[in-house]
Amino acid sequence: MDAEITLRVDGTAHRLTVDCRTTLLDALRERLGVTSAKKGCDHGQCGACTVLADGRRVLSCLTLAVARNGSEVTTAAGLAPDGELHPVQRAFLEHDGFQCGYCTPGQICSAVGMLDEAGRGWPSQVSPDLTAHPALTRAEIAERMSGNLCRCAAYAGIVDAIEEAAG
Structure with a gap:
């Protein structure tokens, strides 16, 4: 069964018809030609496909495109409008937070989402006090x-970059 959806990807609205089983990752890469999000494991285990959907990090290989109808989707490419690098992207460059670069777009989107979560005071598994604002050690x-x-x-470079971006 097909469904008509609208996605706003990296600031541009797209209306498309997709099979209800199409993942967000496949809609981005195969239907819209947005190749910033990478297909790594295709099972939600590696994070290479991480994008921001309405500001929250999601694994696009596990997310159905129809479930994101009307969403604002931001890829690593969309974090740098007009070529102006996002602070996380700049920090990744300065700290060699990548080698082959395949995972880098997902790492960057995840880092941006993670910094927002920490900024909102959301604890993690290693937060010593679940009621206190987490320190980004x-x-x-x-x-x-x-x-x-x-x-x-x-x-090591990835953590260094995120530490710097967290400022």
Whole structure:
């Protein structure tokens, strides 16, 4: 069964007809030609497909496109309108937060979403006090980013970049 949906991707509205089983990732890549989000494992285990949907990080390979009808979807490419890098993107460059770069768009979107979550005071598994505003220690950042894997093991640079972006 097909459904007509509207997605606003990186600031541009798109109306498209998709099979109800189409994932957000496949709609982005195959229907809209947005290749910033990567297909890694296609099982929600690696985080390469992470995008922001209405400001929250989601695994686009596990999200049905019809479930995001009307959503604002931001990919790593959409974080840099007019070529002006987002502070997280700039920090990734400055701290070598990538090697092959395949996971980088998902890492960056996840980091942006994670910094917003921490800024809202949301605790993580390693937050010592669930009622206090979380301090973004290296352990806290690593825990919050644990859903995003890097095949090249650039984790030290990734955490350094996020620490800087958190400022």
